[in-house]
Amino acid sequence: MDLDFVCVHAGRPALELTRRDVARALLAVPSGVALVAVPDLRRALAALGNPLSPHFWDSAKTTLGAIESGNATVGDVQRWLESTGTEPLLLTRSFFVWPEEDERGPVAREMFQRMVSFLEERVASGEIDPDALALRDERAREAYEDLQERWLNGPLPDGRVPGIAVSDEQDEELFAAWDEEEAFALGELRRILAELPPPERPAADLRAACVRLREVLADPGYPGNVLRACAGYEGEPLPADDEELWLSVTAGIAGPVSDLPEDDDVPEEFADLDGELSHEDAVLAALCAIHHADWLAVVATLARRGPGVLASPERIARFIAESEDIDVQMDDPEDLEAAETLFSSVTPLWACLGIVDKSEVLTPLGRWGLPKALERAWS
Structure with missing residues (x-):
């Protein structure tokens, strides 16, 4: 030198x-x-x-x-x-x-x-x-x-x-990378679904699920507030069509549309900015942290295996680790634990929609609607 x-x-x-x-x-x-x-x-x-x-x-x-x-x-x-x-x-x-x-x-x-x-x-x-x-x-x-x-x-x-x-340039680069990743995941999802026989639309199950869903969405607390934020229905009238309502809410879980509304009763100067997240905020944060590849691995596996497969957070983490549809290394137990933690926020919301039953087993409604909802979220 x-x-x-x-x-x-x-x-x-x-x-x-x-x-x-x-x-x-x-x-x-x-x-x-x-x-x-x-x-x-x-x-x-x-x-x-x-x-x-x-x-x-x-x-x-x-x-x-x-x-x-x-x-x-x-x-x-x-x-x-x-x-x-x-x-x-x-x-x-x-x-x-x-x-x-x-x-x-x-x-x-x-x-x-x-x-x-x-x-x-x-x-x-x-x-x-x-x-x-x-x-x-x-x-x-x-x-x-x-x-x-x-x-x-x-x-x-x-x-x-x-x-x-x-900062604006960084945001544009981030959004461009996100759009590219989403477009690739959507293409892979469509390729996988094209290889599978289309499931029958479970009309009675969908109707029953939407009756329960409308009741949940009318409740101001959890999980209604989270599902409304996911679908962007805060203050908006709900769709009259059951399929439109169900798919929009299910798609929102994979791609939340909005945040929870602010509490106008709490003055800004008294807000606990350093406090822990509420349960609802933590759930939304978890949903936003799930990668496209993880959603793809999970929904593709459930679509292939069909109704009756266990879809608990632990099993979902294993689906991701063992998936041949994505290139991911999850050899570390901590990686499995992280995926399990994130999807622990998903399965209770799925239960509200009839995607899984009380035993966290995939239903015919879930097999029919999950791929459609994910495709909708990424489109």
Whole structure:
């Protein structure tokens, strides 16, 4: 490692190198190699008229030495990198987090570089004192954090707010990945169902199940409130058609449409933001945490085996682990336990819909309607 390496790594000539440039280059090689290179780098930069500062070089040796001895944490290294004065904070006070470097989209890359340039200007003007940061001056650190917070939340000349622009891009990427996963799962579900004989529609069972379902949905407590949220029926009139009602609620379990309504009787200042989730909120959170692949494995297995198969949470977890329809490794008992826990929120709701009976055994109604409802949820 030499000065040429640092210049290539930073994409700048030696006279324009910043402390951040040198720090990032030092972290890009094994710590032992970097420690050996520090004296030569320091002399070479000083000879060219870009000496940086003694405090930077001392902090570099301290941090690299801690890495080499195994005593440095990830947080220690990040804090040192940030102390160069031009490294954006990994986590701000408002909990903004920059995406990993190899996961940044065009907007995140642009905004990150804009932030670096902004900080370089503040260092040049003297508003940021990297030596004070290297010496762990609390006031300097607080001012450094304030400066970045204001920049992230203030509009650029083109009107964009950097923090919001990056978050919006991440949301778009997340939604796109979700849609792609859902479309693939839907295609696999249709392929599997096309290989099976279509089940007969159990009209009498559906009618009886919907009589019970309407009673449950009229009840303000659990499970009616959860099922209404799943289907998006809070405050909405229920469909008159039994099949439409049943399929929409069943589909909502695999893809909840809305959250539980807020309790308007509890003033916001008295809300227990740090308290445990209510049972209903915990159930909805569990439903939202189940992956497309898990739903596919479970419903495909139940469709193949038909009425009479046990569909308890424990058995469902085993269906997922043994499924040939999805590529998943669940060799760890904790993975099975996690799947079982999630589906423990599903089976009581299925029972309300007549999908399983009191013994958690799949019914003819469940065999007929579950695949249709899942296809509806993903369509």
